[in-house]
Amino acid sequence: MVKTRRVAIIGAGNGGHAAAFELAQKGFAVHLCDIDEKVIDGIRNLGGIQATGRFEGFAKIALLTTDIREAIEGVEAILPMVPRYAHRSIAQELASCLRGHEHLLLCPGSTLGEVEFAKTLRENGRDQPVSTVATLPYACRLKEPGRVSISLITKTLLFASFPAKDTEEEARFFSALFPTISEMSNGLEVGLNNGNPVTHPVPTLLNAARIERGERFLFYREGVTASVARINQKLDEERMALCRTLGFRTISLTERLFLTGYADRIYETPLEAYHRSEAFAPILAPTNLHDRYLFEDVPYGLVTFASIGERLGVPTPTMRLIVNLAAEVTGVDFWKEGMTLSRLGLGGLDRFDLLRFMEEGRSPAVTW
Amino acid sequence: MVKTRRVAIIGAGNGGHAAAFELAQKGFAVHLCDIDEKVIDGIRNLGGIQATGRFEGFAKIALLTTDIREAIEGVEAILPMVPRYAHRSIAQELASCLRGHEHLLLCPGSTLGEVEFAKTLRENGRDQPVSTVATLPYACRLKEPGRVSISLITKTLLFASFPAKDTEEEARFFSALFPTISEMSNGLEVGLNNGNPVTHPVPTLLNAARIERGERFLFYREGVTASVARINQKLDEERMALCRTLGFRTISLTERLFLTGYADRIYETPLEAYHRSEAFAPILAPTNLHDRYLFEDVPYGLVTFASIGERLGVPTPTMRLIVNLAAEVTGVDFWKEGMTLSRLGLGGLDRFDLLRFMEEGRSPAVTW
The missing domain is CATH 3.40.50.720 (NAD(P)-binding Rossmann-like Domain)
Incomplete structure (x- = not known):
């Protein structure tokens, strides 16, 4: 070698x-x-x-x-x-x-x-x-x-x-x-353990006006408040419900932050984790709304999660709300632009076919 | 006398x-x-x-x-x-x-x-x-x-x-x-010409984090940006659709601001009106989220508008989105708490019965 x-x-x-x-x-x-x-x-x-x-x-x-x-x-x-x-x-x-x-x-x-x-x-x-x-x-x-x-x-x-x-x-x-x-x-x-769609869009949207004005502020320390973190947690619960339905490990947001090293311990709530973990401390908010915090994490994150939920019969009302809000704020139809199972040609698979397809990379029901 | x-x-x-x-x-x-x-x-x-x-x-x-x-x-x-x-x-x-x-x-x-x-x-x-x-x-x-x-x-x-x-x-x-x-x-x-439900909740929600932190800022001049005003305008269009369906005059937000004297002329867009009219200039944002901007204007405004829309078959998707978002942010189920036609005992009336009831104050279909 x-x-x-x-x-x-x-x-x-x-x-x-x-x-x-x-x-x-x-x-x-x-x-x-x-x-x-x-x-x-x-x-x-x-x-x-x-x-x-x-x-x-x-x-x-x-x-x-x-x-x-x-x-x-x-x-x-x-x-x-x-x-x-x-x-x-x-x-x-x-x-x-x-x-x-x-x-x-x-x-x-x-x-x-x-x-x-x-x-x-x-x-x-x-x-x-x-x-x-x-x-x-x-x-x-x-x-x-x-x-x-x-x-x-x-x-x-x-x-x-x-x-x-x-x-x-x-x-x-x-x-x-x-x-x-x-x-x-x-x-x-x-x-489904991509944490960004759970973490980024809500603080971006609930601080949309000051981001749109280009004001500088600390994204996690100042931009995340109790109600922001509570909605993040609801998104995380919907994400974990998808994991459970597919038979995957359910790693919560706070557990993942510890696993990856973003937090020094498993904080009890997302709010604590965002406010106490050192890695988040210096991170500034984006300077405008045309940012990957919306344009990546909504169409390739929440839309994808919600489309999996729809296929599996797992409700994702908070995800859908945040996608709709991001669409209103940006004027972009993220349901149309975003990545769904159907758009990947996987719309016809049920839960077990989907798991088999992920394993084998082929399925009689997938045309590519 | x-x-x-x-x-x-x-x-x-x-x-x-x-x-x-x-x-x-x-x-x-x-x-x-x-x-x-x-x-x-x-x-x-x-x-x-x-x-x-x-x-x-x-x-x-x-x-x-x-x-x-x-x-x-x-x-x-x-x-x-x-x-x-x-x-x-x-x-x-x-x-x-x-x-x-x-x-x-x-x-x-x-x-x-x-x-x-x-x-x-x-x-x-x-x-x-x-x-x-x-x-x-x-x-x-x-x-x-x-x-x-x-x-x-x-x-x-x-x-x-x-x-x-x-x-x-x-x-x-x-x-x-x-x-x-x-x-x-x-x-x-x-x-239906109560302008507060169109005007207040969106800037409150899209500035939720800084309001929750108690930061002081100018509600209209700093808290209303292009995307905020665009959503306000969509709410206003849904409100005007309700007026049209009921045969009422349709007075737009910008026209009403002129009529009432809040604006010195009819500005072309809500954003211009909020930013240019003198009456809005000094108004500060609320200092916390438990404010009438949400707790009055959502359950007794947007919820009521949306319930009228539902009864008349007029779609109000943006109103519903903002109600759902306010509910997520505050943790209060405004659909349950708010004032609907049904809660007023008027759920059984069709459009013409409703108009007759407003005129006469009585209806065989209303029990009070």
């Missing part, structure tokens, strides 16, 4: 910067790719990535590029580290240049991102397993191109592959990159 | 103070009543009411009391000037001491307040017409007991009586007190 393994990271945002730094530090040759030339040039000018915060240091990046084809040349693993809504176009681009032996990990995969990714690859002639983790491996903020502040390395990375029959083998490979990955039964279980 | 007419005002809040001042200035002998002894004592210590703002002056109040029975002794008119949710208990108290000749005006009556008031009186053995206006006759703020700042006298007071066959006679009487009253076809038309 060669010592220097090559890894491509697609997307040089907060997470892409942090992963590029950490994997390069660990001895991987990192290819970092972003569509934004200014970002790539900024990193190139520094000669690599400077990390501050909990992990101080500098790491050289083997290859910096805006060209996906160049980025994945000779790599063993490809890590798209982009918002959920960018998955489809990246899968389309990758399909034309994959060799077939690369390990793919959506990092994170949001909810059912790996299914849409695999579907897009297949529709473009490629058939490879796609793995997913439930959260970014870091709490981090990009300060400027080439400079990232990392405040936390996630303690547990919930992991699965699509199809899930490949999870064990893929986990063996990816644990060299991320030793904290923890296998789950399938990507649906991972995706 | 005696020169000095006696008028009882029940409730010494913002509006009660302003009306007591203005009517006393006009030469009426005002009896002012409030359940809060400290408020009555405060006014008594001053010897009357000091007004500032657009109308400067001092007026003596003929009688200050906490006892409704004493307050209405010898008066020709009784003006409950209280939040909508206090109507029922005041009607119960009044029923035991009314003489039968007093003119009653809910000032304002919110939505269908006059119907609930008349129903409560009848259930307690009294049968008198009850009139209503759509808004307070003033824009005013109480500074402390006895001191009120009046920034505006409303230019048009939409008025009707229940039953509406008495509107003309009651309007003749009340125009001596309020010369700007303008007759509408019935109380339902007045109540």
